[in-house]
Amino acid sequence: MTPQERIESDVKTAxxxxxxxxxxxxxxxxxxxxxxxxxxxxxxxxxxFVAAVRKGIKQRKESAEQFRNGARxxxxxxxxxxxxxxxxxxxxxxxxxxxxAAVERFVADQGLAGPAAMGRVMAAMIxxxxxxxxxxxxxxxxxxxxxx
Numbered sequence: 001m002t003p004q005e006r007i008e009s010d011v012k013t014a015x016x017x018x019x020x021x022x023x024x025x026x027x028x029x030x031x032x033x034x035x036x037x038x039x040x041x042x043x044x045x046x047x048x049f050v051a052a053v054r055k056g057i058k059q060r061k062e063s064a065e066q067f068r069n070g071a072r073x074x075x076x077x078x079x080x081x082x083x084x085x086x087x088x089x090x091x092x093x094x095x096x097x098x099x100x101a102a103v104e105r106f107v108a109d110q111g112l113a114g115p116a117a118m119g120r121v122m123a124a125m126i127x128x129x130x131x132x133x134x135x136x137x138x139x140x141x142x143x144x145x146x147x148x
Contacts, residue, residue, distance in 0.1 A: 003049050003089060004033060025082045029056055029089070046091075050131035053090055057083045094132045096141060102128060103138075103145045117146055 001009070007026055014023040032052050037044055044052065060083040067076035106124055107117070125138045 003046075004030070004044075007033075007089065021078070021081060022085055025085045029053065029086060032056055047131055050090060053086055054134060057086045057090075060086070091131050093134075094129050096137065099125065099129065099133055099138060099141050100145065103142055107145055113146065115143075115146060118142060121146065 007030055011023060011026045011030070014026060029052070032055065033044060033049065036048060036052050040048070060079045064076040064079035064083070067073070067079060103121060103125060106121060107113070110117075110120070112121060121142045122135075122138060125133075125142065126135060129138065
């Protein structure tokens with residue numbers, strides 16, 4: 001079952017169960033996937049799907065922060081619940097210890113050091129972990145390893 005088929009199935013389940021918040025969140029995700037497919041002119045691959053889900057999560061977390069700054073806790077909580085729903089559609093994420101071990105191994109094998117090696121290490125780690133780790137986490141770990 002493709003990720004999109006899974007979402008469509010979950011939309012039907014949420015509709016039958018009367019889960020309005022889940023239903024609206026999944027419909028927005030399907031719309032985002034459709035828009036991205038139209039923009040690219042082709043079906044989304046796994047990386048494109050994960051990027052669309054991460055974009056939705058990021059938007060909701062930013063919105064939650066803005067709502068908190070505006071003293072609108074109820075709206076912030078709603079955005080966070082929607083982000084949690086979307087996180088269910090991400091592949092199992094690599095933990096920081098696994099990423100750090102891979103970075104340290106790559107740096108040692110290649111004999112790299114210092115901030116000048118950042119680009120090479122980032123490219124290798126993004127290729128290795130793909131959708132299992134977000135770029136910000138990889139970046140933070142690579143910086144620590146290369147400067148620490």
